[in-house]
Amino acid sequence: MRAGILLALAGALCGQSPPDPTGVLAQARDNLLERRNRLPNYTCVQTVDRSYLRRSVKPQPVPSCSQMHESEKDDTREVYLTDRLHLDVKVSHGNEIGSWAGASQFDSRSIFDLVGNGPYGTGALGTFLSDIFAEGSASFEYNGEKPAGSTKLYEYSFRVPLSASHYSVEVGHDWHTLAYDSLVRIDPQSFDLRYLLVRVSELPTESETCEAVKSVDYDRVQMGTGNFLLPRQSRLHILMTDSSESDIATTYAGCREYHGEATIHFGDEPAAITTGQKADGAAPVVLPAGLPVSLALAAPIDTDTAAAGDVVIEKVRKAVRVHRSGEVLIPEGATVRGRIIRMRHWLVSPRRFEIAIRLETWEADGLSMPIYAKPTTDYESVNTGLHRRMPIVLPPGGQPASVATFAFAASGDRYVVPRGFASSWITIATPAKP
Numbered sequence: 149m150r151a152g153i154l155l156a157l158a159g160a161l162c163g164q165s166p167p168d169p170t171g172v173l174a175q176a177r178d179n180l181l182e183r184r185n186r187l188p189n190y191t192c193v194q195t196v197d198r199s200y201l202r203r204s205v206k207p208q209p210v211p212s213c214s215q216m217h218e219s220e221k222d223d224t225r226e227v228y229l230t231d232r233l234h235l236d237v238k239v240s241h242g243n244e245i246g247s248w249a250g251a252s253q254f255d256s257r258s259i260f261d262l263v264g265n266g267p268y269g270t271g272a273l274g275t276f277l278s279d280i281f282a283e284g285s286a287s288f289e290y291n292g293e294k295p296a297g298s299t300k301l302y303e304y305s306f307r308v309p310l311s312a313s314h315y316s317v318e319v320g321h322d323w324h325t326l327a328y329d330s331l332v333r334i335d336p337q338s339f340d341l342r343y344l345l346v347r348v349s350e351l352p353t354e355s356e357t358c359e360a361v362k363s364v365d366y367d368r369v370q371m372g373t374g375n376f377l378l379p380r381q382s383r384l385h386i387l388m389t390d391s392s393e394s395d396i397a398t399t400y401a402g403c404r405e406y407h408g409e410a411t412i413h414f415g416d417e418p419a420a421i422t423t424g425q426k427a428d429g430a431a432p433v434v435l436p437a438g439l440p441v442s443l444a445l446a447a448p449i450d451t452d453t454a455a456a457g458d459v460v461i462e463k464v465r466k467a468v469r470v471h472r473s474g475e476v477l478i479p480e481g482a483t484v485r486g487r488i489i490r491m492r493h494w495l496v497s498p499r500r501f502e503i504a505i506r507l508e509t510w511e512a513d514g515l516s517m518p519i520y521a522k523p524t525t526d527y528e529s530v531n532t533g534l535h536r537r538m539p540i541v542l543p544p545g546g547q548p549a550s551v552a553t554f555a556f557a558a559s560g561d562r563y564v565v566p567r568g569f570a571s572s573w574i575t576i577a578t579p580a581k582p
Contacts, residue, residue: 167336169290175339177281192403196233201225201393213358231492234457248457267394269384301333319355358387441573449565460486483511504553521573523552
């Protein structure tokens with residue numbers, strides 16, 4: 149009797165058929181759309197690591213895009229530059245708004261303007277999924293099962309036509325919408341999307357780009373009382389017509405529901421400024437142009453973890469005084485907050501780290517007030533106390549001359565700017581409001 153029951157059960161298990169590919173895709177689509185409709189406004193912290201590659205020996209003549217695809221396993225490529233960004237990204241109705249990580253306000257500019265020069269991509273947080281599943285214009289093909297750890301995922305290839313696409317690339321000052329091909333991988337048991345790949349290989353000639361490929365890994369994330377499917381990490385690979393390449397790896401963390409409407413600020417106006425009367429009833433200090441400001445780092449900057457978007461804390465080394473009268477405007481020891489605007493590592497001679505910093509606010513008497521200053525042409529070595537001429541390093545594209553770029557020679561893959569590193573600045577006039 150016991151053996152008969154076991155045989156019957158085994159027979160029933162053997163008779164089970166695998167999930168139908170069409171049914172799995174349909175259920176996954178319905179789940180995605182239902183969760184998207186319930187998805188609240190939310191923010192995630194993005195860490196973006198970018199690597200720039202080129203061939204150690206540039207081929208002559210430069211191969212065509214198709215020839216480069218055929219030799220993509222060529223090991224003559226070398227990484228010559230890296231940089232890193234820390235961003236807060238707010239997602240509302242599928243639209244992405246960005247700010248530097250930890251800023252109290254979201255920026256009014258495009259997130260592409262915020263990150264400056266260098267490749268950057270959006271869409272993993274919602275736009276691609278709307279194109280693929282909501283518009284109803286993608287055509288799918290089932291590619292079979294693909295191993296993923298201890299399980300197997302169903303893979304489907306698809307094409308999103310131009311009429312349904314929101315995939316755009318910026319060429320000059322114009323945006324071009326493109327059709328794209330790619331694939332998704334779905335867990336046939338939970339009907340969760342696990343992997344997305346998007347490939348664009350027909351780009352405008354003016355873009356000087358052969359191909360852009362973006363892959364995204366998804367996972368469930370708990371936010372409030374809900375459970376939502378959000379990206380865990382993504383990778384964007386760009387191949388240029390001159391044979392250079394870029395790899396952009398993005399990780400997503402700290403996703404949380406965003407309450408209230410975003411506050412935006414404009415241009416280079418510092419965020420998180422507390423204005424009002426000082427304790428003695430006097431008006432907040434407005435710094436005149438032309439005052440020297442000597443600063444020292446309050447904490448080291450470690451290039452292993454530092455990124456554009458991070459806050460930098462400085463201390464005022466000498467009281468900032470009014471010319472002639474000697475009135476103290478900023479006392480010695482006051483805190484000055486700045487922000488890293490660019491943090492990059494050159495791996496070719498001369499090997500160096502470049503850290504671009506913009507001053508934002510100074511704090512005294514419980515108030516935080518804006519400071520507008522530009523770097524002077526020399527800085528003091530914290531170890532020797534000697535002054536030396538600082539070479540001119542242009543600020544990042546689109547940034548004003550008030551951004552100071554410090555270059556540190558380093559043969560290794562890490563450099564720590566020590567606590568106490570001194571820099572010299574001079575105040576400038578408050579920029580006119582736009």
